[in-house]
Amino acid sequence: MATAVHPLIHVRSYGADSTVDRHDFAQIVLPLAGQLSMDIAGHEAVVDRSTAAYVEAGARHDQVSRHVNRALILDLPQRALEDSVLERLALRPYRPLDAEAGSLVDYMGHVLARGAMAPQRLALWLPLLIDALLGDAPRPRSRLAGLVAAIEAAPGRAWSVETMGAHLGLSASRVHALFQQELGQTPHAWLSALRLARVRQLLAGSTLPIAEIALRHGYADQSALTRAMRHATGTTPAAYRRQAGEQAQTRRDADKTGRSG
Numbered sequence: 001m002a003t004a005v006h007p008l009i010h011v012r013s014y015g016a017d018s019t020v021d022r023h024d025f026a027q028i029v030l031p032l033a034g035q036l037s038m039d040i041a042g043h044e045a046v047v048d049r050s051t052a053a054y055v056e057a058g059a060r061h062d063q064v065s066r067h068v069n070r071a072l073i074l075d076l077p078q079r080a081l082e083d084s085v086l087e088r089l090a091l092r093p094y095r096p097l098d099a100e101a102g103s104l105v106d107y108m109g110h111v112l113a114r115g116a117m118a119p120q121r122l123a124l125w126l127p128l129l130i131d132a133l134l135g136d137a138p139r140p141r142s143r144l145a146g147l148v149a150a151i152e153a154a155p156g157r158a159w160s161v162e163t164m165g166a167h168l169g170l171s172a173s174r175v176h177a178l179f180q181q182e183l184g185q186t187p188h189a190w191l192s193a194l195r196l197a198r199v200r201q202l203l204a205g206s207t208l209p210i211a212e213i214a215l216r217h218g219y220a221d222q223s224a225l226t227r228a229m230r231h232a233t234g235t236t237p238a239a240y241r242r243q244a245g246e247q248a249q250t251r252r253d254a255d256k257t258g259r260s261g
Helices: 083-090 099-113 119-136 145-153 161-168 172-183 187-205 210-216 222-233 237-260
Strands: 008-012 026-033 036-040 043-047 051-055 061-064 070-076 094-096
Touching (some): 008 099, 043 051, 043 094, 099 119, 161 172, 187 210, 187 222, 187 237, 210 222, 210 237
Antiparallel strands (some): 026 051, 036 043
8 A cells, every 4th residue: 555755746647447546645636638537435427627536545546548638646645634624525525626726726737847846835735725625615505504514413323315304304305416416425425424534533543442433423333334444445444543553653753753853
């Protein structure tokens, strides 16, 4: 599994052969030209200059194209962004690029075309891009805002589409349509992503038993959580917790070395 230490950005083109990959850093794909057919943890879409794709750390993904294409690939190690930002990005793997975001992508494409880029410039550009990408998140005026807040407050509740519809006063078909319109996902896919994001936070930041974490987040038992997490990320809860612990220890050791140096 590939590893990134600092945010990196480069231009890449893809061919017609499958390029299934998985790495322990997050990634944002920003097409500059052409189209890519992508599959991110089972969520498929065609991305072009009007769309950005977010690949969560550990998620299996594939991208192919039968056409000439170029894309900015932004590699984001674990601590490049706050956990809350990564969680919001993970809830919607495919996002529309508005004029502001498109201008930022074009700018970076021109910069890289001239050669290597100073890390300081990337550090200034990255927050602007993230703000632009998250600018289309549901606002209070959204029909889904109240429901999203309720689910985020109690992700382990039995949130069927019918339950969501009752909360909104809408039919199940209308709930599906709203989720696709505002979040670009089905209700089930969005809920699954939210639950797994919360699960990973507890795996990395607590000593709660995995079985208890599973029950708190709507899984019937630890085995159900393991199946869901392996399908979405290719790893198990126990392996994820172990890796997070090792990474935390590495950071602590580095901090000690820095203070003693």
